[in-house]
Structures are given as structure tokens and as C-alpha cells.
Amino acid sequence: MKALIYTRRVLFFVAAILTVCTTSCSDTDAGIFSRVQAEKSTTDTMTAAIQNATPSFVVCLGTTYYAGIGTLWNKTDDAETWSIATVPVSPDGTVFASSGAVINVSGTDTLFVAFSYSTGSSLGIWSTINGADWIQVDAAFPATGYLRTLLAANDLLFAVTATSALVDTVLTEFYSIYYFDGTSFVTAGITDDSTIGMPSSVAYDNSAYWFTAGDKILTGVSPGSLSEATEPTDGSRYAGVCAAGTDIIISSRSGFLYHYNGTSWTNSYVFASSASKAYSLSTPTYFELDTAKTLLVGTNKISLASVTPPAYGYLEFDLSSSFTADIQQKSGDTALSTAINFASSLSGISVNAMPFFDSGATKKVFALTDGDGLWSNTYEDDPDTATTDLVWGGWVRE
Amino acid sequence: MRSLPLTVFVAALALGAQAIAQDESTPLASSAFSSFEKGDGILSLSLGTVVPLGFYNPNTPGYERPNSTPGFAFALSYAGFLNESWALAGDLSGGYISTVNAARLFMAPISLRMIRAFPLGSFVIAPSAGLGIAISALGADKHVDGLVKAGSSFYWKASTDMSYALNVFGNVIPQIMSDHPENTRVGMFMEATLSVAYHL
Numbered sequence: 154m155k156a157l158i159y160t161r162r163v164l165f166f167v168a169a170i171l172t173v174c175t176t177s178c179s180d181t182d183a184g185i186f187s188r189v190q191a192e193k194s195t196t197d198t199m200t201a202a203i204q205n206a207t208p209s210f211v212v213c214l215g216t217t218y219y220a221g222i223g224t225l226w227n228k229t230d231d232a233e234t235w236s237i238a239t240v241p242v243s244p245d246g247t248v249f250a251s252s253g254a255v256i257n258v259s260g261t262d263t264l265f266v267a268f269s270y271s272t273g274s275s276l277g278i279w280s281t282i283n284g285a286d287w288i289q290v291d292a293a294f295p296a297t298g299y300l301r302t303l304l305a306a307n308d309l310l311f312a313v314t315a316t317s318a319l320v321d322t323v324l325t326e327f328y329s330i331y332y333f334d335g336t337s338f339v340t341a342g343i344t345d346d347s348t349i350g351m352p353s354s355v356a357y358d359n360s361a362y363w364f365t366a367g368d369k370i371l372t373g374v375s376p377g378s379l380s381e382a383t384e385p386t387d388g389s390r391y392a393g394v395c396a397a398g399t400d401i402i403i404s405s406r407s408g409f410l411y412h413y414n415g416t417s418w419t420n421s422y423v424f425a426s427s428a429s430k431a432y433s434l435s436t437p438t439y440f441e442l443d444t445a446k447t448l449l450v451g452t453n454k455i456s457l458a459s460v461t462p463p464a465y466g467y468l469e470f471d472l473s474s475s476f477t478a479d480i481q482q483k484s485g486d487t488a489l490s491t492a493i494n495f496a497s498s499l500s501g502i503s504v505n506a507m508p509f510f511d512s513g514a515t516k517k518v519f520a521l522t523d524g525d526g527l528w529s530n531t532y533e534d535d536p537d538t539a540t541t542d543l544v545w546g547g548w549v550r551e
Numbered sequence: 552m553r554s555l556p557l558t559v560f561v562a563a564l565a566l567g568a569q570a571i572a573q574d575e576s577t578p579l580a581s582s583a584f585s586s587f588e589k590g591d592g593i594l595s596l597s598l599g600t601v602v603p604l605g606f607y608n609p610n611t612p613g614y615e616r617p618n619s620t621p622g623f624a625f626a627l628s629y630a631g632f633l634n635e636s637w638a639l640a641g642d643l644s645g646g647y648i649s650t651v652n653a654a655r656l657f658m659a660p661i662s663l664r665m666i667r668a669f670p671l672g673s674f675v676i677a678p679s680a681g682l683g684i685a686i687s688a689l690g691a692d693k694h695v696d697g698l699v700k701a702g703s704s705f706y707w708k709a710s711t712d713m714s715y716a717l718n719v720f721g722n723v724i725p726q727i728m729s730d731h732p733e734n735t736r737v738g739m740f741m742e743a744t745l746s747v748a749y750h751l
Binding site for chain 1: 603606608615616617618619648650651652653654656687688689690691692693694724726728731733734735736737738
């Protein structure tokens with residue numbers, strides 16, 4: 154009898170193993186073994202000094218990229234590694250570059266960077282057209298408060314400032330938005346406003362400027378007359394905004410995407426992890442290449458109401474068709490990366506921004522992460538074909 | 552990763568304690584294996600290396616290079632004898648290998664093996680084969696697959712209670728990706744470990 158029970162147990166175990174063999178369970182599209190086998194090095198041209206950095210911005214001036222990674226770094230298009238850039242004070246590398254933007258000023262692309270000393274005191278906003286010679290912009294700005302960030306859209310530079318004060322024993326920030334008129338910063342119509350959150354991004358839809366500011370959306374046809382916009386139904390916790398042609402797409406810290414077609418808003422469903430935890434989305438990025446229309450949104454681990462959201466890396470959408478409420482993210486092999494490249498690069502990483510640059514000869518997307526450095530993906534000739542076929546080369550570490 | 556140094560530490564303690572015990576009681580000397588009996592057991596703690604041999608791609612089809620480097624392997628095994636020649640063994644094992652981007656692939660093969668024991672004086676050759684499951688993890692991704700395990704252990708009996716062993720096993724793990732069949736691979740790995748084995 155014992156032998157019979159023993160034999161049954163063994164047979165049960167064998168049956169269970171055979172079941173597993175034929176119905177392997179997984180939470181990955183790439184497959185772990187196929188990923189290991191096909192993995193290509195993502196670190197061949199890596200700059201070790203920024204491997205674990207948290208970049209605050211990346212911009213492109215001509216054929217040179219500039220990044221705020223503590224201080225200001227730069228890299229030309231054909232270079233492999235990043236170097237510390239020349240800054241307004243000597244020696245280089247001794248001041249922080251907190252935000253930056255490139256706009257066209259009177260026909261010349263100009264880089265604007267907000268610098269501060271290591272003590273935290275502001276060094277002001279500086280501009281350069283060649284990366285070497287810096288000019289301070291509106292030295293008296295801001296007259297009150299402190300500079301929070303620089304934003305740009307439609308070749309117009311905006312500056313966000315803040316002051317803080319106790320309101321009913323609660324420390325409250327009052328935000329102001331200014332735009333650069335070519336000589337100095339003038340008000341954009343938002344002054345010492347505590348009802349909005351920190352203005353975090355701006356986009357231009359060919360007729361109006363749009364800002365995300367916490368639980369508010371601001372808009373204005375003129376940069377000097379911003380006001381609160383009509384919001385999506387139940388919209389809140391806005392993370393960032395981008396323009397898709399004449400449409401506007403806004404992401405939220407609660408996992409939503411909102412689309413505005415000039416008439417009405419369309420809300421997506423909540424983008425969430427497999428454990429049904431909503432992603433905190435970064436500022437979206439939209440670009441068109443050939444016939445492809447791509448929307449990228451990073452997912453980050455920035456805590457919200459004491460809850461740390463999961464990080465997936467980023468979400469990729471094909472906007473060749475119109476935005477709908479049930480829009481689906483791409484999975485597996487996508488336009489930007491294979492499932493294997495994604496799994497061995499940005500999968501599971503907190504991504505704060507994904508700026509796209511088209512410098513003519515080179516088209517590149519960067520991914521700015523939380524503590525995992527700077528990554529890039531270049532639109533280049535497919536090495537696997539004899540003809541000239543441009544494809545995304547996959548994510549590599551900068 | 553916290554478990555890796557802990558495992559090494561525990562293994563070192565086990566080996567050290569055993570060596571000290573040997574010094575205090577009887578000198579380390581071989582003794583002949585007597586025939587096994589039904590109910591005998593061998594509990595083994597093993598440390599060594601796992602070598603990725605490559606992957607079979609059923610889509611191409613063909614063999615693909617491992618594209619990874621050998622790593623650390625460990626196992627806890629128990630073999631219970633059914634009669635004088637045959638035993639049934641269960642293994643809880645684990646191992647790490649490194650990918651080209653220095654990510655760590657962790658594998659935990661859990662298997663059940665049939666052992667045929669051939670005593671040769673102070674030695675026992677114990678070829679075995681079995682089935683199991685292999686839990687693989689790389690970064691945030693995890694996968695559970697079937698496992699075919701085959702190989703042999705070579706025991707040297709150091710005392711009446713203890714043996715040392717060299718183990719060489721091959722693990723064949725079919726990783727079937729039903730949603731993305733182009734990513735289906737059969738992984739082949741070799742474990743080479745040294746064991747301290749207690750006779751129970």
C-alpha cells in the first residue's frame with residue numbers, strides 16, 4: 154500500500170513537471186533565455202561618470218547635445234563620450250545646471266541655462282550660441298522669489314518662479330510664469346498664484362500655449378495672457394504636455410493620458426502595472442518620422458501621496474490612427490526597440506523625460522532616468538540590410 | 552544578492568565544522584562503502600559553478616552561443632535509498648550567470664532524480680537523471696519552466712558518516728514563449744560542484 158502511495162506521489166510530481174514544461178509561466182515578452190542570447194552590449198560607448206546620474210534636462214544646440222547632470226555636460230553628435238562643458242564661471246563643473254532650453258532667437262539657435270552655485274544660490278539665466286561664450290540674460294530677474302525652471306515651446310522661452318509663505322500654518326508656494334521677449338522676462342499673466350501647482354511643461358499647438366501646473370491646465374493664445382483652461386473630466390495631477398500637430402496630449406501622475414482635439418477632451422484608461430498599480434507618467438513626447446507617428450511617455454517612481462508607483466521604463470504608442478479612449482501601448486518588438494533590447498535597457502527603470510531631437514543628420518531620443526543615467530536611441534541605417542533602411546537602433550547608455 | 556555571501560558563509564561553516572569534527576574524532580581517512588540499504592539517506596550541500604553551454608533556437612533552428620559567462624552555483628540535495636542500488640533524490644539549487652550587460656540571470660532548478668549507485672571500494676559512482684522545474688529571473692522578469700537534469704556524482708567516503716563528492720550535471724530547460732514563439736529557446740547549462748555529504 155505504501156509503495157502504491159509513493160508511486161502515485163512520484164507520478165503526480167512527474168505530471169506536474171510535464172505540465173510546467175508545456176505551459177511555462179512568464180511575466181516577460183522577451184523570454185529570459187532569448188534575451189540573454191540576443192543581448193547586445195548597451196555600454197560600449199558609455200560615459201562611466203554619468204552611469205548612475207539623474208539628468209535634469211537634455212537639449213540640442215546645432216550638432217551638440219547639452220545635459221544638466223549636476224553641472225553642464227556636452228557631447229557632439231559624432232563623439233562617443235560626454236564631457237563637462239564650459240560654464241559662465243571658472244572653473245568649469247563648479248556650478249549646477251538645473252534647467253535649460255534651446256530656442257531660435259533672431260535666426261540663431263541659442264542655449265539658455267539656469268545655473269546655481271553649489272550653495273543653492275542662483276547664478277541666474279545665461280545664454281550661449283556656441284557653448285563657449287556665455288551672456289547673462291536679464292540679470293535682475295527674478296525680482297522676487299526664486300527661479301524654478303525654464304521651459305520652451307514655439308521658440309519662446311518661459312521661466313517659472315516661486316515664492317513661499319505660510320498660509321494658515323501651511324507652507325504654500327506661489328508660482329509666477331514669465332516669458333522672454335528678447336531682452337527681458339515679462340509676465341505671462343500668472344503671478345503669485347497658489348491655486349496652481351508647479352508649472353512643469355509647455356507645448357504649442359500652432360495656435361495656443363498649454364501648460365501643465367499640478368491639478369491645473371493653463372492656456373493662452375498669447376504668451377502674455379495665460380489663464381486656466383477647461384480641463385478633462387475628472388482630470389488631475391497633470392505631469393506634462395506635448396503637441397501632436399494641432400492636438401494636445403497631457404499625461405498625468407495617476408496613469409492617464411488626455412487628448413484635446415481643439416474641441417473636446419478624450420481620456421484614456423489608467424495605464425497600470427500587472428499588479429494594477431497606476432503608473433506615474435512623465436511629460437509625453439510626440440514626433441513624426443517618415444509615416445510613423447509616435448508617442449512616448451516615461452513611467453517614474455516619483456512618490457504620490459506617500460505611495461511609490463511602479464516603474465515600467467516607458468510606454469510607446471502608435472498615433473497613426475487617431476487617439477481613442479482605449480488606446481493601447483505597444484508591446485513586444487516596437488518601433489523603438491525589440492523586446493530584448495527593452496528588457497536589457499529601460500525595462501523597470503524610472504524615466505522622467507524622453508526628449509526627441511532632429512538635428513537634420515541625426516534623429517535621437519533620450520531617456521532621462523532616476524539614478525540610472527542617460528540613455529539614447531538613434532534613428533540610423535539598419536546594419537542588417539544591404540540597402541539604406543532607417544530604423545531605431547535600440548537603447549544604449551550614454 | 553544578500554543570499555550569496557550568506558550561502559558561502561554557511562557552506563564554509565559546514566565544511567569547517569566537519570573538518571574540525573574529523574580532527575577531534577577520527578583522522579580523515581577513507582573507508583569502504585558498505586552496501587546501501589532501503590531507508591539510507593545522503594544529505595548534500597554543494598557549491599561550485601554553473602556554465603552556460605548555449606541555447607537551442609527551434610525557430611532557426613540551430614544552436615546559439617551562450618552570450619554569457621559562468622557563475623556561481625549551490626544546491627541542497629537529499630537522496631533516499633529505495634534499495635541497495637536505487638535512490639530517489641530531490642534538489643533545491645540555484646545559480647547565477649552574467650549577461651553581456653552584467654545583468655545577473657538567476658536560476659533555481661528544483662528537481663527530482665533517480666539515482667543508480669555503483670559502490671567501488673571507498674568510492675561510489677552515482678549517475679542520475681530526473682525532471683523538475685527551473686525558476687529563472689533576470690531583472691524584474693521571471694519565468695518558470697520545465698527542467699531535465701542528468702549527470703553523475705562521484706562520492707569519496709571520508710568516514711562512516713560523511714563523504715565528499717564531485718557532481719557534474721547538465722540542465723536542459725525548454726523556455727516556451729507561447730505569446731512570442733520567436734523568443735522560445737532551450738537553455739543548456741552545466742553544473743560542476745563539490746559537495747559535503749552526510750549519511751543519515
